[in-house]
Amino acid sequence: MLELNHISKTFNPGTVNEKKALRDLSLSLKPGDFATIIGSNGAGKSTLFNAICGDFLTDSGSIVLDGQDITFVPQHIRSKSIGRLYQDPMRGTAPGMTIEENLALAAGRGGWLSHVSKADKERFREQLALLDIGLENRMSQPVGLLSGGQRQALSLLMDTMNPPKLLLLDEHTAALDPGTAAKVLAMTKRVVEENHLTCLMITHNMYSALELGNRTLMMDSGRIVLDISGKEREGLTVAGLLEKFNAGAGKELDNDRILLSGKDN
Numbered sequence: 001m002l003e004l005n006h007i008s009k010t011f012n013p014g015t016v017n018e019k020k021a022l023r024d025l026s027l028s029l030k031p032g033d034f035a036t037i038i039g040s041n042g043a044g045k046s047t048l049f050n051a052i053c054g055d056f057l058t059d060s061g062s063i064v065l066d067g068q069d070i071t072f073v074p075q076h077i078r079s080k081s082i083g084r085l086y087q088d089p090m091r092g093t094a095p096g097m098t099i100e101e102n103l104a105l106a107a108g109r110g111g112w113l114s115h116v117s118k119a120d121k122e123r124f125r126e127q128l129a130l131l132d133i134g135l136e137n138r139m140s141q142p143v144g145l146l147s148g149g150q151r152q153a154l155s156l157l158m159d160t161m162n163p164p165k166l167l168l169l170d171e172h173t174a175a176l177d178p179g180t181a182a183k184v185l186a187m188t189k190r191v192v193e194e195n196h197l198t199c200l201m202i203t204h205n206m207y208s209a210l211e212l213g214n215r216t217l218m219m220d221s222g223r224i225v226l227d228i229s230g231k232e233r234e235g236l237t238v239a240g241l242l243e244k245f246n247a248g249a250g251k252e253l254d255n256d257r258i259l260l261s262g263k264d265n
């Protein structure tokens with residue numbers, strides 16, 4: 001479903017601020033793969049997502065999505081088949097518009113649904129009810145009134161109501177309190193499984209990195225240094241994952257947020 005072939009990206013080349021953010025990185029995701037990504041500070045995780053979404057063109061390599069070479073396809077075209085959730089719950093929804101209007105926008109994939117019919121409204125209500133947080137009774141309220149967790153849940157629904165070819169989750173629960181984060185993560189798991197989505201999820205939580213999905217990737221210095229799935233992943237502990245990271249990266253993990261994260265945060 002997704003093929004990244006030897007992609008590289010250097011910011012500010014030839015200056016004192018030169019930064020090699022992605023180094024000859026290759027990755028292949030099969031349809032339905034759900035890979036978690038964890039890594040050291042500045043490893044290039046968000047840059048990887050930016051490259052896939054077309055926020056910039058890579059310096060070299062190619063990106064193929066569902067058999068189509070999208071290396072030079074502009075971002076606004078890619079966004080029609082790639083869903084993305086950010087850490088900041090304020091991104092991804094329009095605060096001044098109602099829940100129903102936000103859903104109409106998402107259903108039209110960037111353009112308005114020309115007419116929101118009674119049947120559309122009913123479909124929105126049913127899909128909101130599946131989130132199980134009472135949003136189905138608040139459809140005419142502005143999204144700006146929702147809590148962070150409610151907004152992330154709504155963003156998740158908006159990004160998946162027309163199932164995307166690829167869903168990118170960039171620490172989408174990191175800004176939520178532990179209880180809400182757990183709820184949104186459970187929701188994520190269900191939505192990804194039910195829609196058979198192909199998904200990449202950046203997390204700073206090693207437990208989530210091992211529990212969710214079918215693959216765990218670890219990044220360091222612009223490279224994927226570990227790609228674990230199948231038998232190797234089953235039963236792997238957080239301590240075991242850290243050991244593997246140290247061996248793969250040739251150094252100890254330097255990210256305190258990851259090292260200090262417990263099962264519930």
Ligand SMILES: Nc1ncnc2c1ncn2[C@@H]1O[C@H](COP(=O)(O)OP(=O)(O)OP(=O)(O)O)[C@@H](O)[C@H]1O
Nearest residue numbers: 011012019021039040041042043044045046047048
């Ligand atoms: N637009 C940019 N211009 C210059 N440097 C950038 C840009 N975007 C990212 N970088 C640099 O590239 C490196 C990788 O950044 P990125 O945000 O991808 O890391 P990350 O793995 O997501 O890190 P963290 O977990 O700390 O958020 C960092 O050194 C960052 O400062």
